[in-house]
Amino acid sequence: MNNELLINVTPRETRIAYVENGLLQDVFIERSGKQSLVSNIYKGKVCRVLPGMQAAFVEVGLDRTAFLHVSDVAGSPARTYFNGDSETEAGNRNGGNGNGVAECDIRELLKEGDEILVQVTKDPIGTKGARLTMHLSVASRFLVYMENMGSIGISQRIESDEERDRLRELVRQESDDSSGGYIVRTAAEGASAEQLRADMGFLQRLWRSVQRQAKEAAVGEIVHEDLPLVVRTIRDMTWTQVNKIRIDSREAYKTAGEVARKFIPELLPRIEYYPGERPIFDLYSVEDEIQRALERKVPLKSGGYLIIEQTEAMITIDINTGAYVGSRNLEETIYKTNLEAVHTLMRQLRLRNLGGIIIIDFIDMEEDEHKRQVLRALEKAVALDTAKSVITEVSPLGLVEMSRKRTRESLGQLLCESCPSCDGRGTVKTAKTVSYEILRDILREARQYDVKEYLVLASREVVELFQDEEAASIAELEEFIGKPIRFQTEPLYFRDQFDVVLM
Numbered sequence: 001m002n003n004e005l006l007i008n009v010t011p012r013e014t015r016i017a018y019v020e021n022g023l024l025q026d027v028f029i030e031r032s033g034k035q036s037l038v039s040n041i042y043k044g045k046v047c048r049v050l051p052g053m054q055a056a057f058v059e060v061g062l063d064r065t066a067f068l069h070v071s072d073v074a075g076s077p078a079r080t081y082f083n084g085d086s087e088t089e090a091g092n093r094n095g096g097n098g099n100g101v102a103e104c105d106i107r108e109l110l111k112e113g114d115e116i117l118v119q120v121t122k123d124p125i126g127t128k129g130a131r132l133t134m135h136l137s138v139a140s141r142f143l144v145y146m147e148n149m150g151s152i153g154i155s156q157r158i159e160s161d162e163e164r165d166r167l168r169e170l171v172r173q174e175s176d177d178s179s180g181g182y183i184v185r186t187a188a189e190g191a192s193a194e195q196l197r198a199d200m201g202f203l204q205r206l207w208r209s210v211q212r213q214a215k216e217a218a219v220g221e222i223v224h225e226d227l228p229l230v231v232r233t234i235r236d237m238t239w240t241q242v243n244k245i246r247i248d249s250r251e252a253y254k255t256a257g258e259v260a261r262k263f264i265p266e267l268l269p270r271i272e273y274y275p276g277e278r279p280i281f282d283l284y285s286v287e288d289e290i291q292r293a294l295e296r297k298v299p300l301k302s303g304g305y306l307i308i309e310q311t312e313a314m315i316t317i318d319i320n321t322g323a324y325v326g327s328r329n330l331e332e333t334i335y336k337t338n339l340e341a342v343h344t345l346m347r348q349l350r351l352r353n354l355g356g357i358i359i360i361d362f363i364d365m366e367e368d369e370h371k372r373q374v375l376r377a378l379e380k381a382v383a384l385d386t387a388k389s390v391i392t393e394v395s396p397l398g399l400v401e402m403s404r405k406r407t408r409e410s411l412g413q414l415l416c417e418s419c420p421s422c423d424g425r426g427t428v429k430t431a432k433t434v435s436y437e438i439l440r441d442i443l444r445e446a447r448q449y450d451v452k453e454y455l456v457l458a459s460r461e462v463v464e465l466f467q468d469e470e471a472a473s474i475a476e477l478e479e480f481i482g483k484p485i486r487f488q489t490e491p492l493y494f495r496d497q498f499d500v501v502l503m
Helices: 161-174 193-216 229-236 250-263 265-270 280-292 330-352 368-383 411-415 431-448 460-467 471-481
Strands: 003-010 013-020 023-031 041-050 055-059 066-069 080-083 086-089 115-122 131-133 137-139 143-146 152-154 181-184 222-224 244-247 271-273 297-299 305-310 315-320 356-361 389-391 399-404 454-458 485-489 498-502
Touching: 003 229, 003 250, 003 280, 013 229, 013 280, 023 229, 023 280, 023 330, 023 411, 041 193, 066 115, 137 193, 143 193, 152 161, 161 181, 161 193, 193 222, 229 250, 244 250, 244 265, 250 265, 250 271, 265 271, 297 330, 305 330, 315 330, 330 368, 330 411, 368 389, 368 399, 431 454, 431 460, 431 471, 431 498, 454 460, 460 471, 460 485, 471 485
Parallel strands: 003 244, 066 131, 152 181, 244 271, 315 356, 454 485
Antiparallel strands: 003 013, 013 023, 041 055, 041 115, 041 222, 055 066, 080 086, 115 131, 137 143, 143 181, 297 305, 305 315, 356 399, 389 399, 454 498
């Protein structure tokens, strides 16, 4: 496989594209003043405890108060540790209810005014504040150190039982008697004892630094900030799968080289400075792919297509055969379209960074074997995704429910905003609908006020409609109220904007 990272750096924005065999799979964007907060540690203050939600709002110096659930409170018997591709739950081991959440009253753990150390696990998204945890962690290339964990976890993506046992034993031998524990990351597969020892030493020094900073920090101050996007990506990627890294900024190239030389020497020969006149994101049509990822409709090679809708509550994906007519029968055509759609929709979920609840509306299949094959294909595609996902069986209506972990804004939320005319609905009122609203408004005003005439300020489309198709309606209304009505075009008005001025 020929996999590359393309890194585009400008003074105000850094973009990273992960290209697999010439096809864009992931894109990461970080802008000046709007960097990701995930993994940052803050000194916070509890400003409100909500027993009904078993949660608290915490002031950490951000625009909005952040959210802390009882399962993420230090001392809670319900504890979940999650770091990218590895997860271990302690809820069931500590008297949980079977779902990793133990019975616990948050008022027993927190009260308003408490000063606490918290870490961001999810960026603010939309109107929601950041998600926090008091189970703090710091990461390196091979390991994650977790305060008070007291155990060793292994990435689920390391499949060999022999390798898992080897890594667990190496970490156990090198760890001290402190209360913290470690999660072994996917990148540690094949790592030597010396490499793991160096990582553990680095994490211990970093953690002591965090503790010193925490003692000196005031409420709302940052105690530990994660690495910039370029360095963080170099640290977190599984580099056995990346053949080349191209960077179009000489300064970022030097930084990446220094990081690789110090921590990942085998990566150094793969890092290249890209001085080409052609923009780096024009390679493999990355720029075009990003633009297409903002559209609702996604074409399939066969002629079918997907419709992807992102709402506040969930993501819906509708699959259609479109122009694909197949060559045998209807059932076979539907089956092949659904199979092709599986790989496309999973790529789109990664590329658009869509998460939360996802409903996939497959085309109805009659044969149970076809349903099983489509679901197995979806499970295999999900297994390749770096985000944690859960899927259900195909329902009688042909729907599959799926959840995908989300820690940052989607591509659409990052690059776009709601249309000021339709307010994100995706539709606007017709000019005729607006014209009838104006007629009703004039009639309402005429019953309340005695004026000489009315001046209507509206968009060009609406004014032209009154001057042509609805001219008779205006004449009838003028005769009914006994007052003249004038119209004035406002170029900056959207179609559904208007004002009725009493003269």
